[in-house]
Amino acid sequence: MPNGNITIMKTIAYLIPAFPVLSETFIGTEIRAMESLGHRVVPIAFRRHPGPAQASDQRLAVRTWYLSDLGPADAAEALGGIRPSLLRGLGFALRQRGLPRAALLYGAARVAAVMRYEGCTHIHAHFAQATTATAIVAARWLGIGVSFVGHGSDVYATPADLALKLDRADFAVAVCEDMRRDFTALAPRARVGVVYCGVDARTFAPVVSGAAEADRLLFIGRLCETKGGADLLEALALVPAAHRPRLDLVGDGPLRASLRARCTRLGLDDWVEFLGARPAEWLARHGPGYRALVAPFRIAANGARDTDPVVVKEAMAMALPVITTTLMGCKEMVTEESGWRVAPGDRAALARAIETVATTAPLRLAAMGQVGRRRLLELFTAERQARALSALVEEV
Numbered sequence: 579m580p581n582g583n584i585t586i587m588k589t590i591a592y593l594i595p596a597f598p599v600l601s602e603t604f605i606g607t608e609i610r611a612m613e614s615l616g617h618r619v620v621p622i623a624f625r626r627h628p629g630p631a632q633a634s635d636q637r638l639a640v641r642t643w644y645l646s647d648l649g650p651a652d653a654a655e656a657l658g659g660i661r662p663s664l665l666r667g668l669g670f671a672l673r674q675r676g677l678p679r680a681a682l683l684y685g686a687a688r689v690a691a692v693m694r695y696e697g698c699t700h701i702h703a704h705f706a707q708a709t710t711a712t713a714i715v716a717a718r719w720l721g722i723g724v725s726f727v728g729h730g731s732d733v734y735a736t737p738a739d740l741a742l743k744l745d746r747a748d749f750a751v752a753v754c755e756d757m758r759r760d761f762t763a764l765a766p767r768a769r770v771g772v773v774y775c776g777v778d779a780r781t782f783a784p785v786v787s788g789a790a791e792a793d794r795l796l797f798i799g800r801l802c803e804t805k806g807g808a809d810l811l812e813a814l815a816l817v818p819a820a821h822r823p824r825l826d827l828v829g830d831g832p833l834r835a836s837l838r839a840r841c842t843r844l845g846l847d848d849w850v851e852f853l854g855a856r857p858a859e860w861l862a863r864h865g866p867g868y869r870a871l872v873a874p875f876r877i878a879a880n881g882a883r884d885t886d887p888v889v890v891k892e893a894m895a896m897a898l899p900v901i902t903t904t905l906m907g908c909k910e911m912v913t914e915e916s917g918w919r920v921a922p923g924d925r926a927a928l929a930r931a932i933e934t935v936a937t938t939a940p941l942r943l944a945a946m947g948q949v950g951r952r953r954l955l956e957l958f959t960a961e962r963q964a965r966a967l968s969a970l971v972e973e974v
Contacts, residue, residue, distance in 0.1 A: 588723075588971055589618040591698040593689060593709045597623035597642055598635030601800050601829075603858055604775040604888050605704055606635040611776065611964035617971075620696045622689060624708070632858050648688045656691035660719045667715035670746050674711055676738030682708075686715035693720060700724070700971050706732040706750075710743050723974030727751035727773070728885075730804070733760070735882035744768035748974045751967065753886035754907030771970050774907070776963030777891045779955055781858070784897035784947065785866040794824040795932065796868040796898075798861060798889050801831030804882050806874030806903070808833070808840060809925050813874070815844040816929035822849060823869060823936040830855040861892060869943065870899040870935045875908060876922040884908075894954040897947035901931045911958065916950035 592609060599605075609619045621642040631639070657664065671682055689712055693701065703713040703726040710726040717724030724747050733740065744750050744765035751773045752758035761770045799805040807827070814825060827837070827850060834852070841850050865871075871893035877883045886907035893900050900917035902908045912919055918934065920927035935943070 587616045588699045591620045591701040593703040593713045594623045596627040598631035599627045611960035615964045643692045652691045653687035667718035674739040685712045689716040723748045731882040735880045773966045776960035779895045782892045782895035792869045798828040801833045803878040806876045809874045813925045813928035817933045828853045866896045872901040875905045891958045894950035897951040899946040
């Protein structure tokens with residue numbers, strides 16, 4: 579809001595289920611970009627995540643408020659200060675079915691306590707489940723704006739009161755056009771904006787010499803059904819040995835053991851390396867040395883899916899050609915000039931794309947990578963994401 583010649587940007591509370599999570603780089607990236615734009619951001623998480631984390635997110639974790647550290651006295655203090663406004667959030671709390679009402683109200687009171695103390699003037703929730711429900715109640719009690727962003731499982735596998743949340747939030751963020759259409763179909767009157775998850779193009783940058791001369795492909799992601807690891811191994815086995823590239827699988831997850839067993843059964847042990855989880859610094863350092871990224875996303879049996887995969891944009895920033903699928907946001911990122919898209923689960927088409935990458939001239943691959951980086955710089959940077967999200971917040 580204007581104050582003479584000075585523009586004071588809103589102080590935004592970010593409500594997150596757990597923080598910091600190694601694979602959820604998009605949250606820390608977004609917070610840092612919003613702060614660079616001029617917002618003060620107050621991270622609030624339901625709990626600390628016990629696993630490894632990105633070094634840059636560890637620095638954010640030091641100043642994150644954790645609801646698990648706050649008790650009934652904090653909630654009571656907040657409720658006492660906002661008593662005249664308590665009825666504002668009760669309508670939503672009574673209509674929603676995703677959370678026990680007492681738990682929702684207790685959580686909202688603790689969030690409200692933090693926001694009053696920090697002087698927050700907007701709250702933005704990541705994931706459309708408990709965080710969003712809690713943010714809506716707390717925001718209505720305090721009389722401030724509230725928004726949320728949907729990602730994958732929270733929208734398509736285990737949604738909770740999604741239409742109601744779309745109606746009650748000041749706006750919702752969809753991370754791709756398909757999600758925007760799905761949100762609008764659920765709640766035609768809701769305000770929905772498309773804001774792509776961005777990446778830091780300074781951190782993820784190409785090497786001076788063409789990486790396309792390398793003979794290895796890179797897969798990076800959690801080893802779970804939505805990432806398409808099984809499809810990738812089956813497709814790699816279909817590629818004739820004379821043209822078959824080596825593959826590094828970076829990541830960990832519930833399917834690690836089964837993917838290793840599948841690799842052995844397919845006779846690919848000499849072709850595939852399981853490198854385990856790696857931080858963003860590893861990818862920025864080693865990623866440009868690969869021939870291409872292969873990211874065969876698919877829809878899981880329970881409906882879960884990747885909607886706007888950051889790893890594809892990180893690869894584009896490093897000027898790597900990308901093999902991916904036509905699922906959700908992937909078709910908005912990768913073009914025919916910068917990579918290959920196949921139908922999810924089409925292993926034969928995936929094998930053909932892998933063989934094409936392995937046999938394409940290095941200069942041609944390098945040129946495709948440069949097309950991808952230019953597209954990334956135009957559409958998918960963290961700075962562009964922050965400007966789009968900030969505009970939505972400031973309009974509330």
